[in-house]
Every structure is written in structure tokens, then in C-alpha cells.
Amino acid sequence: MDRIVVLDFGSQYSHLICRRIRDLSVYAELVPYDISIEELKKMNPKGIVFSGGPASVYNKDSPQPTSKIFEIGLPVLGICYGHQLIVNNFGGKVKQSHKEYGSSILSIDNDSDLLAGMGKSTRAWMSHGDAAETLPKGFEVIGHTENSFAAAIANKQKLVYGIQFHPEVVHTEKGIQVLKNFVLNICRTKQDWTLESFVENTVSEISKIDSNVLCGISGGIDSTVAALLIQKAIGSRLKCVFIDNGLLRLNEEKEVEEMFKNNFGMHFTIIDAKERFLSRLRGVTDPEKKRMIVGEEFVKIFTEFTEKNGPFKWLAQGTLYPDVIESGVSKGPAAVIKTHHNVGGLPSWLDLQILEPLRYLYKDEVRKVGKILGVPVKILNRHPFPGPGLSVRVIGEVTPEKLQICKHASKIVEDELITSGWYDKVWQAYAAVGDDRAVGVVGDERKYGRVVMVRVVDSIDAMTADWTRLPSDVLERISNRITNEVEDVAWVSYVVSSKPPATIEPQ
Ligand code: XMP
Secondary structure (H helix, E strand, O other), rough: OOOOOOEOOOOOOHHHHHHHHHHHOEEEEEEEEOOOOHHHHHHHOOEEEEOOOOOOOOOOOOOOHHHHHHHOOOOOOEOOOOHHHHHHHHHOOEEEEEEEEEEEEEEEEEOOOOOOOOOOOEEEEEEEEEEEEEEEOEEEEEOOOOOOOOOEEEEEOEEEEEEOOOOOOOOOHHHHHHHHHHHHHHHHOOOOOOOOHHHHHHHHHOOOOOOOEEEEEEHHHHHHHHHHHHHHHHHHHHEOOOOOOOOOOOOOOHHHHOOOOOOOOEEEEEEEEEHHHHHHHHOOOHHHHHHHHHHHHHHHHHHHHHHHOOOEEEEOOOOOHHHHHHHHHHOOOOOOOOOOOOOOHOHHHHHEEEEOOOOOOOOHHHHHHHHHOOOOOOOOOOOOOOHHHHHEEEHHHHHHHHHHHHHHHHHHHHHHHHHHHHHHOOOOEEEEEEEEEEEEOOEEEEEEEOOOEEEEEEEEOOEEEEOOOOHHHHHHHHHHHHHOOOOOEEEEEEOOOOOOOOOOOOO
């Protein structure tokens, strides 16, 4: 398979460059900027992209790629900081300049290769404080803006190109065309990255495993698609385990069991651990403690299962490409804002090898693979759900009463959003409940019932989120139904806090 390697210099758009190239059916991989020349050669790429990044090339500690990178004769495209690296590396000058943020008009000076098919001028997205002051020898200007005389440069002999703008963002009108020119015409890659071929190759790789594989199922899309891929390769040697912790959405445990056992015909064990989780959570109100308990209990139950049913050599996980990159390249503080639990806490003496069939895929690619493998649309499009489940949506102590309210009210929120066509437009939507009570009147009687909070948010990556401006008639229906249909609820409130300063989940 032909591949393009993207060197990550820390831009928030680095992943997006890979995504856009993959959309051209060419496989792209993100690697740390300081990858060694040996490792790079081993990957056998057809071309290299330098991402943007927050640094300035003239600072002493600025991130630099290996100096040998320009000697291997591969086409290189530098974006923003990557563009400045190229200017600097070949003997030009970069200096602090007129800051250019947002949309600029890029005038095309030469449309023979990188900027082919771009017309005379086009809108391009800029985000930089440094710019080229003098060009290195052998380079020519192929595009400029009002503030950057060298917004696009080329050394056609060496096939080294630099662009000050970001072709990967949607605000750059013909950004895809620039990437297409580089990847298909300059690097001459074959368009052989398709998800059908991914399924075929992965299944054939996994078929080489000759022992049982254990897979923890959460009901979410990642573990579901991972399990289906593995099942396709090794059939009933895949053993799936689903822990019912009592913190799931209304009827979720039944739906998951039905899907895995009856629809997919998998070897599927459901462990009813509702009481274990609830009793450990009794009396606990601190959000972090609740997360820790849920994580610990998961690991304990999983470990007990492997001891009774093992030995297993392999554990399958639905790890995705951004998780792999996060853990290896940019371990930022964001990861520890809340303790996120996963099966990573399993004791090392279990000695399980990890099988991660989705480790090279982005979420939307997993969705497409799921579609190829016949996962129901309802699962593919379902909103993300936190690992510790409803324990983070029940504020304060987790009690059976509060859990029931949370489940029923959330189901109403989901149903009403589906009916009104809003479900697919929002990131997450649910109801939370705490210990607050308020007075209501039902018929002639006063009732002192719970206050339910409805939370609906828009987001693209959960790092930031805005509350969704739902139409008042949808809110009204949700509110009426919750107070009428869910026992012990008197008031419904709508959360109008964004993230930051709030978070998406209340606990
Ligand atoms: P917050 O509440 O931090 O949530 O704004 C961001 C996204 O992550 C989900 N979330 C979790 N997922 N374990 C998970 O697997 C957790 O402990 C956890 N906490 C929050 C949340 O639903 C949202 O999509």
C-alpha cells in the first residue's frame, strides 16, 4: 500500500491532514517530528508532509526533523511552520511578520504543479505570526497573499514545496486540490486505501492467531466493530464479555445481548454485576472516587472471568488511531482532567497480548467499517457514552431511584430529539439528576419532587462544547413528558453552560 507520512510538529490540525489524504484513498500516517531516518525509510513512504506547529524556527529549541530528511529524495510539502522549516533549512530567512489569522486571498503565480487547477486566486486560511523574508536558492514563489510575498514556494527539481496556508481546513476553498496535486501528481501514489481492502487485510492478519481471543464489549461502536472483525477471522474462538454494571442506558443490556447473541451469533457472556457496582457506590458522593470505583470493579470482574474461563493469550481492544497517537506523541494535560477508565488497568500477571484491529483508523472510518460489516445504523450513529456510565450523570450518591429517573428521562430526551430530527445534529443529549427537590402541583395536590437537568451539547471532539439552542417546542415536549411520565420529578431545567468552564458530564 502506498503511504504518505505526516510529521507532527504540534499543530491542532495535524490529524486533519491525515484525514484529508485518506479521503483521497491514499493511506496517511502521523508520526512524531523527530522520527529517525531509519524508521522513516522502513515505512517506505511516497512523500512527506510537515505539519504546522506553534513554534518559531528561529528559536533555539524549535522542533526540527532529522537533517537527512531532504537527502532521501522524497517529495516534501511543508505547511505553515513546516513551510518555514523548509525556508530556513535551505538557507532562506524567516522572521516575525505581520500576523495573518483567518481568511486571505491567495494569488496564484504558477499553476503548473502544486497549485494546478486553482484558478487565478482563491481563499486560503492563514494562522501564522512568522513568514519567509528571503527565499532560499533554487526556490520560486508560486503563490502570494497581501501580507506574504512567498505564501507558496516550490523547488521543482528537488520536489520540495512550502505553503503558508492550511490546505486541510475547510475554510481553504481549494485546499483538497492542493493536497491532491501533491499526493497524487507529485508523489505519484496509487489510490489503494479503501476500507474494503482494510477489512480484507485485517481479517487475513488476524486469522494467523491460533488461540482464543477475549474481547470486552461496551455496547459502543468501537468494541462492536473490533469484535466483528475478529469474529470474521477466527469465528467462535472469539469470546466476548459484557459486564452489566447497572449504569447503562434504559434497556441497553438487553439490546446489546440481543445484537451480539442473536444477530451476530457470537460467543457472548453477559455478567450481571449490577448489585456489585451499586453496593460499592453506596454512600460515595465524590465524582473522582465514583470513577475510580467503577474502573476498579470492571478490572476485578474481568480478571475473575479470565481466571475462570482462561487461559487467554489475547485481549482485544477497540483502540482508535487518535488514542494511539495521543499516548505516544502528545501526552497533554487534557488527558488527566478526569480519570478516564479503560481496560488498560488489567493486572500485568494476566500476561495478555493486546489485539487492536482499529488502531490505524479514525472514528468515521470505524463507522464505515461497521457499515461494511453490517452493524445496525442505530449503533453506528449513537452518541458517545461515558465508560463509568450513569454514575457520572447521577449527581451525588448513586441510588436505584436516581438511576431509574436518569434512565427514563434520558430515553425521553433521546426519543424527542430523534423525532424532531435533532439527534444526529448534536454531540450528546441526556438527562442528569441530583438530590435537589422543588415543589410542583399535580391536580390539586402539592408534590415535592426531583429536579431533572436536561443537557444537550454541540461539539466536534468533546474538548470544547456549546449548549445546543434547541427550539422551544422541542424543549417543551421534553419537559412535559419527563414531568408526566417519570415518577418523582417536579421540575425540568435546561443546562446552558458551555465547556469550558463547565464539562459535558456533571460528575
Ligand atoms: P467531559 O465531561 O470531560 O466529557 O467534558 C468529555 C467527553 O468524554 C466523555 N466522558 C468519559 N468517557 N470515561 C469515558 O470513557 C469517563 O470517565 C468519561 N468522562 C466523560 C463524555 O461523555 C464526553 O463525551
